[in-house]
Amino acid sequence: MAEVLVFVDHVDGAVRKPTLELLTLARRLGDPVAVAVGAGAAGTAGVLAEHGAVRVLTAQGPEFGDYLVVPQVDALVAAFGAVSPVAVLLPSSAEAKEIAARFAVRTGSGVITDAVDVEAGEAGPVAVQSAFAASFTTRSRVVRGVPVITVKPNSAPVGAAPAAGTVEELAVEFSDLSTAARVLSRTPRESTGRPELTEAAIVVSGGRGVNGAENFPLIEALADSLGAAVGASRAAVDAGWYPHSSQVGQTGKSVSPQLYIASGISGAIQHRAGMQTSKTIVAINKDAEAPIFDLVDYGIVGDLFDVVPQLTEEINTRKA
The missing domain is CATH 3.40.50.620 (HUPs)
Known part of the structure; x- marks a missing residue:
């Protein structure tokens, strides 16, 4: 053969x-x-x-x-x-x-x-x-x-x-x-205990709508309830809210999980290029006209600060 x-x-x-x-x-x-x-x-x-x-x-x-x-x-x-x-x-x-x-x-x-x-x-x-x-x-x-x-x-x-x-x-x-090119040193990446972003079956990402690094623990809590990796849009990364290593998009990492949850992400083509092959896509955004809703399987029009904590709590309750 x-x-x-x-x-x-x-x-x-x-x-x-x-x-x-x-x-x-x-x-x-x-x-x-x-x-x-x-x-x-x-x-x-x-x-x-x-x-x-x-x-x-x-x-x-x-x-x-x-x-x-x-x-x-x-x-x-x-x-x-x-x-x-x-x-x-x-x-x-x-x-x-x-x-x-x-x-x-x-x-x-x-x-x-x-x-x-x-x-x-x-x-x-x-x-x-x-x-x-x-x-x-x-x-x-x-x-x-x-x-x-x-x-x-x-x-x-x-x-x-x-x-x-x-x-x-x-x-x-x-x-x-x-x-021709020698590796001079290596620095081990600090482990978060979460799956590798590009290999994760579930990815939860936050964008401009998260409105600050101090609010990303909301995204992390939802990800942890699902055993997911955490991603971020270019806007969130450029603002210094989350590490560049977690950026999903054309100039970041491409992911193709079974479930992708986009929170506060408008859906610019640069971001879509990095997650468009996800099997199921869920978006949470208070702007009903956000481009991300053209791509999703399920869309929630609402404030992520209301929706994400409730979703996390419900998931944790069902797991208990």
Whole structure:
């Protein structure tokens, strides 16, 4: 059966959820072959096998931690040569999209980013994308080389599908460019205890209507009641009310959760570009003419300072 390369996103051997979703999609196209590099790569094999990886190609070395993305591209190129896959799937993170682009150039292949689904087609894999604030769904196919597709988080279910998961060491020949940019230092991000924004199944975001950093605890309380991540619009971030790392939008992060709650967000196209593929969208805004209401599944016209606390209280009551 044809094989599909899946680039593994992991932290010291802990596989992140978007990779498990990629394995679900890869099984539609052929036998998934996972590529895990860096510290703890070998420790990913058990989880990857449990979710359908027939082979796990691993490579470890200081290059993956000491330098930027080029060593990872070198590893993916090595895996490509060893497997001859029908497609290459990567998560749609900023780093993975750079890896995908560099890999596509090296292999003379076409690349499609930010897909929300991948389907098997007679002429090759078909990538499904949402465009123009989810007003259109496009289906695209790579016609040159091997399809390289990055997929947004929360685009596919995670399901167990036990496979062999045979671990094989990947021989990687690092290019001259691999050591061109060195990582000088790292500062661990302070944990909030909430899910990672781009991977969360539920996201609660606040915008200009929150009217100050001192009011964002309302948004956080609602998010915590739902086990959700907290996001913010560009207006809220530019005003210094919430960290830039939580910005949702064209110049921030793209999210695709099962549920997105927008509180006090007008719905400018810049923000919509970052959350338009959410499965269910709920908006709370006192302006009945706000553009966000053109996009939502459910809209609440009301003051968020009245609505959000009541919603949080009701959720907590039902959980009790």
